[in-house]
Amino acid sequence: MQTEITSAGPLLNEKGILNVRGYAKKLLPEYSRNSIKAGKLRIKEWDYYLITNNHYAVALTVADNGYMGLASASLLEFDTAKHHTATVLTAFPMGKLRMPETSKTGNVLFEHKKCHISFEITPEGRYLSCSFKDFKNGSPFTADFKLTEEPEESMVIATPFAKKKTAFYYNQKINCMRAAGKAEFEGKTYTFSPDTSFGTLDWGRGVWTYSNTWYWGSASGQLNGVPFGFNLGYGFGDTSAASENMLFYGGKAHKLDQVLFNIPKDGTGQDDFLSTWTFGSSDGRFLMTFSPILDRASCTNLLLLCSDQHQVFGRFSGTAVLDDGRTIKLQNFLGFAEKVKNRW
Numbered sequence: 001m002q003t004e005i006t007s008a009g010p011l012l013n014e015k016g017i018l019n020v021r022g023y024a025k026k027l028l029p030e031y032s033r034n035s036i037k038a039g040k041l042r043i044k045e046w047d048y049y050l051i052t053n054n055h056y057a058v059a060l061t062v063a064d065n066g067y068m069g070l071a072s073a074s075l076l077e078f079d080t081a082k083h084h085t086a087t088v089l090t091a092f093p094m095g096k097l098r099m100p101e102t103s104k105t106g107n108v109l110f111e112h113k114k115c116h117i118s119f120e121i122t123p124e125g126r127y128l129s130c131s132f133k134d135f136k137n138g139s140p141f142t143a144d145f146k147l148t149e150e151p152e153e154s155m156v157i158a159t160p161f162a163k164k165k166t167a168f169y170y171n172q173k174i175n176c177m178r179a180a181g182k183a184e185f186e187g188k189t190y191t192f193s194p195d196t197s198f199g200t201l202d203w204g205r206g207v208w209t210y211s212n213t214w215y216w217g218s219a220s221g222q223l224n225g226v227p228f229g230f231n232l233g234y235g236f237g238d239t240s241a242a243s244e245n246m247l248f249y250g251g252k253a254h255k256l257d258q259v260l261f262n263i264p265k266d267g268t269g270q271d272d273f274l275s276t277w278t279f280g281s282s283d284g285r286f287l288m289t290f291s292p293i294l295d296r297a298s299c300t301n302l303l304l305l306c307s308d309q310h311q312v313f314g315r316f317s318g319t320a321v322l323d324d325g326r327t328i329k330l331q332n333f334l335g336f337a338e339k340v341k342n343r344w
Contacts, residue, residue, distance in 0.1 A: 001241060002255060004242070005022050005023065005156070005158065006024070007028060010030050011030055011032070011035070012168070017037075018158055018160050021159070022158060022241045023241075023246075025153040026156065027103055031170055033095065033205075040094040043094075044205070045204070045205050046061060046063035046065070046070075046202070047061070047103075048201070048202040049145075049147075049199060049202075051145055052198060053196045053334075054196065054334055056075070056078060057076040058073070058074065058076075058183050058190070059076070060119075060128055062097065062110045066093075068093070069093035071088045072086070072087040072088075074296060076294065076296065078313065083296050085298065086134075086135045086141065088112050097110065103203040107121065114134065115132045115133065116129070117129070118130075124148070126148075126150075126199070127145070128144065128145040128147070136186075143182070143183035143184070145179055146180050147178065150174060151177070151248060151251040153251060153252050154173060154253065155171075155246045156172045157239075159171075159238060159241075161237040161238060164207075164209055168207055168237070171236070172201070173218065174200065174203070175230070175231060175248045176200075176248055177201070178197070178199070179192050179194060179198055180197070200229075208342075212236075213342075214233065214340050215235050215261045218231050219334060221334060223328065226249065227249075228250075228328065231246050243258050245281065247320050247328070254322045255323070256286055257281055257282045258282040259279055259280070259286055260280055262278040264276065271310070278290070286320050287318045287320075288320075289318055290312075290316050291315050291332075296312070297310045306341070306343040309339075311340075312337055313335075314337075315334055316330050316333045316335050317330055318330055
């Protein structure tokens, strides 16, 4: 079942329960932190930006997860399969980061003696700035980007959790924004040109249950000069009202049904993240192989709190079918797919 939300209105009712469940192509439901009927430690709010081209990428995150604030930057080099991530954590922000209640306006700022990250939204575009004093081995890292040509449509989903009525996930994924800027590290400049570089935003707000495993995949690029990308995922609560699977072509969204991530296993039965994956959709409109380049893996285990993440970057090859029946053929199209287990 795919229920489309087509009108604006409050996301939550007076009891803190979702008014609407399903997907939208624009940020129509109106999120308000004050409408949440849950403890501050349970509220999760984050902005995650990924800027890519065919050779390297930068990921920037600011999150207020109630018990923990987080600022993170990653630099990835696909030609050498090298990557590094630096993270700064703070205790119990519980709303003090003042994350915006919409992705359309408002600024995000994380200031710390070790790093600075800011996301600013203006009529001209989204400006991203980052600096880490000690990114790796005492060397600093800086990055500045401008994202423009935001597509008319994006993936928006309002998802409940079956185990708790006041738990929900409200999320927008914006693919295929043009990216311009640069990153600097260890004397090297990584230049991102808007004709070959793209930005993706993962804007998440909600109240989560304690233990979850989610799958997310995304790609942004262009085919014959036309921006094309996709968003895939499940495990973000009860998706019976709608999946978050969409194709994006020329600024328009094309809805898919369910998509399954087939991660190969090794000889011991464990996930073999660096072998070839396959993807298939229940409607037959998304059939892909995925050839990994690198696994941006991290595991933080604090007993009661744990996050085991595998964000695998690689190249997709296969076919995707638009709503009007046109078939898009991909060959070595850069993107990522991830599996994340959280106790939070």
